[in-house]
Amino acid sequence: MNDQAHGNDPLPIGTKLDHPCPECGETMVLRESKFGLFYGCSAFPKCKAAHGAHKDGKPLGIPADKMTKKARMDAHEVFDQLWKGKHMARGEAYQWMQEAMEMTEEEAHIGRFDADQCEELVHKVEMYLEEKEDK
Numbered sequence: 764m765n766d767q768a769h770g771n772d773p774l775p776i777g778t779k780l781d782h783p784c785p786e787c788g789e790t791m792v793l794r795e796s797k798f799g800l801f802y803g804c805s806a807f808p809k810c811k812a813a814h815g816a817h818k819d820g821k822p823l824g825i826p827a828d829k830m831t832k833k834a835r836m837d838a839h840e841v842f843d844q845l846w847k848g849k850h851m852a853r854g855e856a857y858q859w860m861q862e863a864m865e866m867t868e869e870e871a872h873i874g875r876f877d878a879d880q881c882e883e884l885v886h887k888v889e890m891y892l893e894e895k896e897d898k
């Protein structure tokens with residue numbers, strides 16, 4: 764006899780995750796693969812983002828700082844172009860960041876930015892680089 768797993772039925776395939784896709788912002792939906800349940804981006808195969816699920820279909824915990832960490836890495840990569848290229852010295856780049864972000868020297872560290880600030884910085888660096896490159 765098959766006793767109905769602890770009383771709670773698994774979530775049906777197609778259940779929407781209440782977090783948007785971290786890669787593209789589309790809806791993540793519950794899918795089944797031979798490895799089990801997972802949340803996949805509804806923009807698949809264009810977007811291959813996936814998020815793990817428990818056996819009952821509940822999403823595995825989403826670490827709040829995971830996206831922030833990724834945003835910081837991205838921001839650093841873009842920001843470093845400022846001083847790794849021929850635009851300015853490293854110290855100047857940090858000074859530029861303080862001015863661009865209207866922050867004090869103390870605050871202007873990407874490691875302390877939240878995801879929104881990272882995005883703002885990326886945007887500002889890109890605008891700066893575009894201006895420089897398009898003479």
Ligand SMILES: [Zn+2]
Nearest residue numbers: 784787804810
């Ligand atoms: Zn996606």
